[in-house]
Every structure is written in structure tokens, then in C-alpha cells.
Amino acid sequence: MSNFDYRTNAEVIRVDMHPDGKSARGVTYINENGEEVFQPAGIVLLCAYQFYNVRLMLLSGIGKPYDFATGEGAVGRNYSFLSNGGLTLYYKDKQFNPFATAGATGVMFNDVSPRPGFTDGVKHGFIGGAKIHSSQATGNPIGTSLPPGTPGWGAGWKKGMADWYGRSMKISITTTCMSYRSNFMDLDPTYKDRYGNPLLRVTFDWKENEKKLQQYLRDICLSLKDDLQPDIFSESFMKEDAHYDLRPYVSTHTHGGAVMGETPEQTALNKYSQSWDAHNVFVVGGHAFPQNHQSNPTSMIGGMAYLAAKGIVEQYLSNPGQLVQA
Ligand SMILES: Cc1cc2nc3c(=O)[nH]c(=O)nc-3n(C[C@H](O)[C@H](O)[C@H](O)COP(=O)(O)OP(=O)(O)OC[C@H]3O[C@@H](n4cnc5c(N)ncnc54)[C@H](O)[C@@H]3O)c2cc1C
Numbered sequence: 455m456s457n458f459d460y461r462t463n464a465e466v467i468r469v470d471m472h473p474d475g476k477s478a479r480g481v482t483y484i485n486e487n488g489e490e491v492f493q494p495a496g497i498v499l500l501c502a503y504q505f506y507n508v509r510l511m512l513l514s515g516i517g518k519p520y521d522f523a524t525g526e527g528a529v530g531r532n533y534s535f536l537s538n539g540g541l542t543l544y545y546k547d548k549q550f551n552p553f554a555t556a557g558a559t560g561v562m563f564n565d566v567s568p569r570p571g572f573t574d575g576v577k578h579g580f581i582g583g584a585k586i587h588s589s590q591a592t593g594n595p596i597g598t599s600l601p602p603g604t605p606g607w608g609a610g611w612k613k614g615m616a617d618w619y620g621r622s623m624k625i626s627i628t629t630t631c632m633s634y635r636s637n638f639m640d641l642d643p644t645y646k647d648r649y650g651n652p653l654l655r656v657t658f659d660w661k662e663n664e665k666k667l668q669q670y671l672r673d674i675c676l677s678l679k680d681d682l683q684p685d686i687f688s689e690s691f692m693k694e695d696a697h698y699d700l701r702p703y704v705s706t707h708t709h710g711g712a713v714m715g716e717t718p719e720q721t722a723l724n725k726y727s728q729s730w731d732a733h734n735v736f737v738v739g740g741h742a743f744p745q746n747h748q749s750n751p752t753s754m755i756g757g758m759a760y761l762a763a764k765g766i767v768e769q770y771l772s773n774p775g776q777l778v779q780a
Contacts (some may be wrong), residue, residue: 458755461485462486464471464483464485466481466482466502467482467483467484467490467649468481468510468514468651469474469481469498469514469516470514471484471515473482473749474655475515475732477732477734478495478498478514478734480494480498480730481493481495481506495722495734496526496734497770498734498736499736499737499740499762500736500737501737501738501759503739503740504709504710504711504741505654505656505735506654507706507711507737507741508529508530508639508654508712508741509641510634511529511729512529512530512639512640513652514598514731516529516735517529517712517729517730519641520638520639520640522635522636522640522657525635528712528718528720528721529563530638531633531638531710531711531713531720531722532633532710532711532745533637533638533639533708533711534631534633534637534703534709534710534745534746535658535707535708535709535746536628536629536631536704536707536746536748537627537629537631537743538628538672538704539668539672539689539690539691539693540624540625540626540675540689540690540730541624541625541679541687542622542687542688542689542690543622543623543684543686543687543689544618544622544685544687544688545622545681545684545685546621548621549620549621550590550591550621550622551620551624552590552620553592553593554590554593555590555592557589559589560589561587561589562585562586562587566584566586567585568581568582568583569583569750574670575667575670578666580667581632582630582667582748583628583630584628584630584667585749586674586675586678587625587626588626591624593620594660594712599622599624599688600614600618601614601618601686601688602686602698610750612719624676624703627668627671627691628750629664629668629671630667630745631664631746632661632664632745632746633745633746634661636657636659638657638711639654639656639657639711640654640657641654641775642654642655645746646724658698659697659698660692660697660698662695665690665694665696669692669694670692671690675691675770685774707746707751708740709743709751710738710740712741713741713742713743713744714727716780717745717780718730718731722737722741723737724776724777724778724780725748726761726765726766726778727758727761727762729776730776730780734774736762736766738755738758738759738762740755742758765777
């Protein structure tokens with residue numbers, strides 16, 4: 455394409471706004487030589503992943519930053535993650551061949567997902583739900599789960615590995631996570647990147663709703679375990695005194711921070727992923743989800759990208775301005 459130019463090693467550090475702050479005039483990026491380059495633009499698409507999109511909006515002054523104290527402002531609001539956990543079942547006389555794996559070797563059921571007709575949550579005092587799944591592991595020996603009490607290194611670990619490699623399976627949960635007033639993102643007052651720009655700060659902790667949901671799922675998983683009769687099992691569910699811990703891997707499905715909605719008061723984007731505050735800035739990604747719905751997000755993000763493109767091509771180009779009137 456003669457009118458298409460793709461620049462690698464270009465890190466966008468801000469969207470540059472027109473003096474009235476109502477539309478963008480381009481972006482500034484750092485090129486591979488470390489030089490600052492201004493790129494003029496009629497339309498800016500921010501597609502830098504949920505966290506970085508929110509950070510670019512905050513660094514560029516697009517939208518009103520969320521204020522935890524007053525509850526006002528939309529950019530940074532509604533950050534939500536998801537929780538996981540489950541059981542590992544060990545069998546002395548079974549071999550699962552974990553190296554022979556593919557996506558389709560997994561099994562999942564959605565009976566306890568949030569959906570019309572699922573009322574258990576009301577009975578147990580939570581909203582939301584989860585998928586329960588069991589997938590064949592990737593077979594990597596170092597990452598293989600070993601029964602509780604097995605040493606994590608040395609001769610004991612080697613013996614545990616020889617005895618138990620391939621002899622376990624998991625029952626896993628991936629849960630919804632609600633958004634809360636006190637879970638949010640803002641610009642860090644202390645830490646900066648190498649260009650001197652504030653890093654994104656995430657304030658997040660688990661709440662009672664997610665802990666109740668986890669305990670409900672634990673009961674289901676334990677009853678599955680009883681049917682499956684392992685020799686040994688271990689469990690990992692959120693306890694009542696649990697706090698969010700950044701260190702163990704949970705997921706990359708981070709949501710919220712620049713939510714899509716019908717009015718600009720509490721949301722940052724309209725249904726076309728168009729900023730309510732800067733009409734030629736479209737921001738596509740997981741930040742648009744108001745809660746974490748637990749499902750894998752990328753197909754929906756792709757769908758939102760198509761809708762943004764449709765809005766731009768069919769409406770915006772011929773009549774630049776807000777595509778939705780609040
Ligand atoms: C290991 C792993 C497994 C996953 N598995 C699944 C799965 O099974 N199902 C599922 O639905 N999702 C899965 N995800 C999540 C999925 O990858 C994301 O939901 C998806 O990539 C988000 O798309 P995006 O376009 O918003 O961001 P990305 O795909 O992250 O694209 C953002 C792009 O912007 C670039 N960028 C960032 N900052 C800047 C900047 N300042 N200037 C210029 N460029 C910038 C990045 O280099 C990147 O190319 C997985 C993620 C990981 C890491």
C-alpha cells in the first residue's frame with residue numbers, strides 16, 4: 455500500500471492535543487535512535503494494550519482522571535483482574551502423558567458461569583461466577599506439580615519427580631472479578647520511566663465477593679475430587695484473609711481503566727471505542743470492559759476493533775465528531 459508506513463522500534467510516549475484539548479494533533483514517539491519524533495495525525499488509534507492505553511490517556515490529558523476520594527473521573531476507574539485456583543490430583547497408578555498436549559485436550563464446563571438462570575450466587579452471597587476446567591499440562595518437568603511435602607530441590611525433589619512425573623491432573627477455576635471504587639489505576643507519584651514520565655500505578659486487592667465465590671467453587675471442585683478418587687491431592691483457593699499478591703502468575707487478562715459506556719460521566723469511551731473527550735482518538739483494548747467477565751477477552755477485543763473501524767470508515771471520515779451523542 456502506497457499510503458501505509460509501519461515504523462518499528464517506535465515507542466509512543468504521548469498523544470499531543472490541540473490547544474483546546476478536544477482533539478489530538480498527533481503523537482510523539484521515541485525512535486530507534488532515542489530521538490523524539492512528532493507524528494502529525496488526523497485520527498489516533500491507541501492499541502497499546504489495556505495498561506499502556508490507560509497510561510497514555512493519563513499522560514496525554516485525555517479524559518478526566520479517576521479520583522478515588524470523590525469517585526469522579528473515568529480514566530483509571532474500574533480496574534479489575536480475575537482470580538484462579540484449583541486442585542491437583544495425584545494418582546500412583548495413572549500416567550497422563552503431559553507432553554502430549556494441545557488446546558483441545560482440555561475440558562471445561564460453564565454451568566457456574568454468570569449467565570441467566572444461574573442463581574447459586576444469590577444463595578451463597580456473591581455475584582459472578584467462573585469456568586471450571588482441566589487442561590493437559592505442557593509437560594515441562596521443572597514446572598510439574600509434586601505432592602505436598604515434596605522438597606523443592608536436591609535429591610528429594612529428584613525422587614519426587616521420578617515417582618510423580620505425569621501422574622497428576624488439575625481441576626482449575628477462572629473466576630469473574632467485579633470492579634470496586636478502591637481498585638483503580640493512576641499515574642505513580644514517585645516512579646518514572648527512562649524518559650522521566652510517571653509509571654502507571656495499580657491499586658488492587660481481592661474483596662469479599664471474590665473470596666465467597668472461591669469458597670463456593672472449592673466445594674464443587676472437592677466434590678469432583680471425591681468422584682475422581684486420587685491418592686493424594688493439593689489445593690489452592692483464595693482464603694478469607696487473602697490479599698492480592700503480584701508475584702505468582704495469575705493471568706494476563708487485565709480489564710478496565712477506560713471503560714466503554716453510554717455516558718461520559720463514568721465511562722471514557724463510547725461503543726466505537728471513541729474517547730468522549732477527544733473525538734479523533736479511538737482506544738481499543740481490554741480497558742473497555744467494566745468488569746472482568748472471566749472469559750478469554752481477545753475475540754471480543756477484536757470485535758471492538760472491527761466496530762471502531764466501521765464507525766471511522768462509515769461515519770467519522772465524512773463527518774468528524776462524536777459518533778454517539780450522550
Ligand atoms: C502468554 C499469554 C497467553 C494468552 N492467552 C490468551 C488466550 O488464550 N485467550 C485470550 O483471549 N487471550 C489470551 N491472552 C491475552 C491476549 O494476548 C490479549 O488479550 C491481547 O493481546 C490484547 O490485545 P491488544 O491489541 O489490546 O494488545 P497487544 O496484543 O498487547 O498489542 C499491543 C501492541 O502495542 C505495542 N505497544 C505497547 N506500548 C506501545 C507504545 N507506547 N508505543 C508503541 N507501541 C506500543 C506492543 O508492542 C504490542 O505490539 C494471552 C496473553 C499472554 C501474554
